Amino acid sequence: MKVGIHSLDVVTPLGRMTVDTIARMQKVSPADLLEQIGVYEKPVLEPGQEIFPYAAQVSKKVIAAAGISPRDIGVVVYASCGVSDRQMWSPAAWVQNQVGAVGSCAFDIQNGCNSGNLGMQVASSILSQHTGRPYGLLVVADQLSGIIDYANPAQQKYFCFADGATAILLSKENYRYEIGSFSSITKGEYGDSLHLKKGEEKIWVRDDEDEEKMLADEYLLEYPQRIRRVLEKEGLQPPDINHIFMNQADHKLLGRLAVALGIPLDTIHASYRSYGHIGGSDIFLGLKTREAEGRIKKGDRMLLSSSAFGFSWGSSLLTKVKD
Numbered sequence: 247m248k249v250g251i252h253s254l255d256v257v258t259p260l261g262r263m264t265v266d267t268i269a270r271m272q273k274v275s276p277a278d279l280l281e282q283i284g285v286y287e288k289p290v291l292e293p294g295q296e297i298f299p300y301a302a303q304v305s306k307k308v309i310a311a312a313g314i315s316p317r318d319i320g321v322v323v324y325a326s327c328g329v330s331d332r333q334m335w336s337p338a339a340w341v342q343n344q345v346g347a348v349g350s351c352a353f354d355i356q357n358g359c360n361s362g363n364l365g366m367q368v369a370s371s372i373l374s375q376h377t378g379r380p381y382g383l384l385v386v387a388d389q390l391s392g393i394i395d396y397a398n399p400a401q402q403k404y405f406c407f408a409d410g411a412t413a414i415l416l417s418k419e420n421y422r423y424e425i426g427s428f429s430s431i432t433k434g435e436y437g438d439s440l441h442l443k444k445g446e447e448k449i450w451v452r453d454d455e456d457e458e459k460m461l462a463d464e465y466l467l468e469y470p471q472r473i474r475r476v477l478e479k480e481g482l483q484p485p486d487i488n489h490i491f492m493n494q495a496d497h498k499l500l501g502r503l504a505v506a507l508g509i510p511l512d513t514i515h516a517s518y519r520s521y522g523h524i525g526g527s528d529i530f531l532g533l534k535t536r537e538a539e540g541r542i543k544k545g546d547r548m549l550l551s552s553s554a555f556g557f558s559w560g561s562s563l564l565t566k567v568k569d
Contacts, residue, residue, distance in 0.1 A: 249370040250421025251414055251564065252381070253312055256531045257304045258289035258410040258524065263391065268405055271396040279405075284497030288408035288522030290391040296330070298337060300411040301387040302344040308413040309345055309383070316345050320377030322352040324385045325365030325526055327554075329393060329442065341385050351377065358554025359493055360430070362386035362526030363562055366414065366550070367428045373416055380418050387411035388525025395448040404449065406495055410524030410531070423533075423548075426563035429475035431468060436461060436557040465499060465553060470506040472561035473549055480563055482547070484509050489541075489548035491532030494518035526552065533564075544569050 264287040269276040280286065291297065301324070309316055322345075324338035342352040351372065355365045365384050373382035390407035416425075439461070440451045469492070477483060484507040492500070497518045504511040515532035524531065529550040536542050544566050551561040 247374045247418060248424055249374045249382075249416055249418055250425055250567065251423040252417035252421045253308055254412060254414040254530055254534055255304050255308050255311070256410060256412045256527055256534050257300050257307075258408070258521065259291045259295065259300065261290045261292050262287045263290045263408075268396050272399065282402060283405045284518050285406045285522045286519050288391065288406065288520075289410060289524065291389055291409045297387045297389040297409055297411055298340065301337065301385050301413070302341055304411050305341055305345050305383060305385055305413040308415050312415055314381060314415075316347045317349065318379050319345075319347040319350050319381045319383050320379030321369050321372045321382040322347055322350050322385070323355060323365045323369040323383070324352075324387070325355045325357075325361035326386065327358055327361065327388050327390065327525055328356040329389050337387070338385070341383075345383070347383065350379070357558055359388070359495070359523070359525045359528070360552045360554035360558045360560045362412065362529060363428075363550050363552040363560040364430060365526075366416070366425065366562060370416055370425050373418065382416035384414040384416060385411070386414070386526040386530060388527065390523070390525055393442055393447070393449045400453055401449070401451055403496070404451070406497075406518060406522040408522035408524045410521070410527045412527040412530040414530060420568075422566065422568045423564040424567045426565060427476045427479035428560065428562045429472045429479070430558060430560035431472065432558040433464065436464070439557070440555055461557065464557065465496070466502055466506065468559040469499070469503050469551055469553065472559050473507065473551055476549065476561045476563050486547060487513065487549055488543075488546040489532075489536060490514045490551060491529040491548065492551040493523060493553050494521065494528045495523040495553070528552070542566055
């Protein structure tokens with residue numbers, strides 16, 4: 247049984263961090279820093295805030311807009327990087343209770359910023375095969391801005407990290423976007439490159455120039471590789487794709503991916519200038535934005551392409567089947 251995206255929404259905190267603020271902490275020119283990170287400003291939580299209330303808020307909003315009963319939801323998946331002050335606690339169970347999805351299966355997925363993409367596939371499979379209810383809820387939420395040491399030049403590539411939450415209502419019928427093939431890979435040899443130590447507030451990153459170069463090559467290899475695998479499964483070619491929504495952690499990678507695939511740069515949505523990298527929600531923010539702008543037409547094919555520390559890459563095909 248096919249499953250698709252019925253509707254979705256994205257919320258971000260009201261707090262903003264600008265390139266000028268980061269430049270002052272770095273003691274560098276804002277223009278020079280902007281050239282490196284590409285981010286003018288990004289949404290950030292206020293001190294002491296958590297992303298979980300935003301996750302509940304956007305979930306309730308999507309359910310109410312769809313006009314369904316929360317009891318029609320058979321599975322709740324909470325996908326994230328796992329950054330939280332709480333241990334041995336399930337955000338999925340908490341959201342399930344907040345929205346009133348009584349009797350559903352609820353669990354968490356942590357696969358870095360690939361979590362939303364992976365979570366969509368897992369939740370869709372469970373909804374299709376293992377629940378008699380017509381809907382599923384995928385929540386993608388991350389709070390990443392606060393774990394970066396903005397005074398440390400070695401963490402510059404992570405200055406784009408921001409905060410945001412997404413809710414995706416999955417459906418067995420009457421959906422707008424049909425979910426197609428998926429391809430993912432994890433290269434565990436890079437798994438110890440960065441982590442957040444227990445009791446520490448800022449992320450630890452391995453300082454290894456050789457590994458940095460290898461990882462840069464891996465990203466340029468695996469993004470198009472995952473996309474090509476999906477297209478092969480569907481009997482498609484890169485020019486058959488109308489939109490690509492990908493992670494916004496490396497703004498220069500967007501252009502390189504377009505060249506690698508031989509497609510126009512405008513095919514790839516860019517949100518990094520005003521949003522930075524809001525974790526696994528990047529791909530859904532792009533979809534929501536182009537949908538709101540009326541740029542996605544019935545029959546359009548699109549790819550959700552994501553990457554993650556760990557290190558994982560994934561790509562999913564969506565087709566718009568209903569206006």
